[in-house]
Amino acid sequence: MTSIIASKLSSPAPQSDRTQGSSGPNVATPSLNASGDRANLTTLWREPEVGAMYRNTEYTTAKQSPTLIDYCGLPEDVLASLTRPIRVLDMCCGAGVVAAHLQARMKKLGIERKNLVQLTCADSSTSQLEHVSARVKDQGWTDTKVVVADIACLPFDSNSFDHVLVGNALMVVAEPYAGLSEIFRVLKPGGRIATSTWAVEGWVDATRDAVAELRLPGSQQPVPWPQTSYHLTRSWSPGLWEDEYFTAAMYNAAGFTTISTKTEGTSHTFNDGQQLHTAFETLQLGIIYRFWTAEQREKLAPLLAPTISEHIRKKYGGEPFEVTRTSVFATGMKPEA
Structure with a gap:
């Protein structure tokens, strides 16, 4: 992480011209709204090194994927009973964790080669999409396209998809409200969206005390660090995506009906x-990018990992420990014409 802090985070990452998508990742990355990007650090996710870091989050996000897929109306019994092809969009797909679970579910049911689920994996990060493209090839995913796309300006025709999944992303994109409207546009009438957004990030409590004494030499002030989960979620998200009522209201504003929400937690064991x-390096990197000065980033960021590791070792005596992540799951339908 040292090289990224030193060379990447002292100035905003450049943006390139918007494109209208591609069947592969080797095209220019679409630009984003500048003010929204500054507020949400969206450009940060596009850095190749950060994209590689983000893949480590699959250790925790993987447990949430089955719930998200079920909530989008694609439980095993529905998939097993398909008689016609459906089109599914995994938007902001990241490293492909949701798509991987959907592909595994299809293989379990023996329908992966029946052309019944036509999957599109889309993201604005070419680094992430290169990884997804490799998974498509290496893991034998079927009927899968990989497309560069900005959620706020989707390169798909209206009324194109039966289901749209957005896992752990809507709260960190630059224009989430425009994104919901775009998803509404590309869904077919009667189509369904499902999203997961963070509610409580338990790792914040696990790291808070570790960073309490991290400061520049001669300074009396420790570096800022979230003292509770909402210090992270509310400083990053344009909206209260950790709240079921707010999420449902934004679904309503975008035009969705038959809206349901629920909050669920998953427990994760760390050695x-x-x-x-x-596992949480990218979110910690976002904290550093937002709250620390350039000098703090340069001099103290290399100390963050060993500082957290030593604190955890002392706190838990070298034994495994549990951290819980809680997410808001939401679903809604585009009304029939």
């Missing part, structure tokens, strides 16, 4: 502090 740091 040591380094594993914890690695």
Whole structure:
């Protein structure tokens, strides 16, 4: 992480011209709204090194994927009873964790080669999409397209998809409200959306005390660090996406009906502090980018991982420990014409 902090985070990452998508990742990345990007650090996710870091979050996000897929109206019994092809969009697909679970579910049911589920994986990060493209090839995913796309300006025709999944992303994109409207547009009448957004990030409590004494030499002030989960979620998200009522209201504003929400937590076992740091490194990087000065980033960021690791070792005596992540799941339908 040292090289990223030193060379990437002292100035905003450049943006390139918007494109209208592609069947592969080797095209220019679409630009984003500048003010929204500054507020949400969206450009940060596009850095190749950060994209590689983000893949480590699959250790925790994987447990949430089955719930998200079910909530989108694609439980096993529905998939098993398909008689006609459906089109599914995994938007803001990241490293492909949701798509991987959907593909595994299809293989379990023996329908992966029946052309019944036509999957599109889309993201604005070419680094992430290169990884997804490799998974498509290496893991034998069927009927899968990989497309560069900005959620706020989707390169798809209206009324194109039967289901749209957005896992752990809507709260960190630059224009989530425009994104919901775009998803409404590309869904077919009667089509369904499902999203998951963070509610409580339990790793914040696990790391808070570790960073309490991290400061520049001669300074009396420790570096800022979230003291509770909402210090992270509310400083990053344009809206209260950790709240079921707010999420449902935004679905309503975008035009969705038959809206349901629920909040669920998943528990995750970590062997040591380094594993914890690695799993949440991208979010910690966002904290550093938003709250720390350039000098703090340069001099103290290299100390973050060993500081957290040593604190965790002392706190848990070198034994495995549990961290809980809680998410808001929401679903809605585009009304029939």
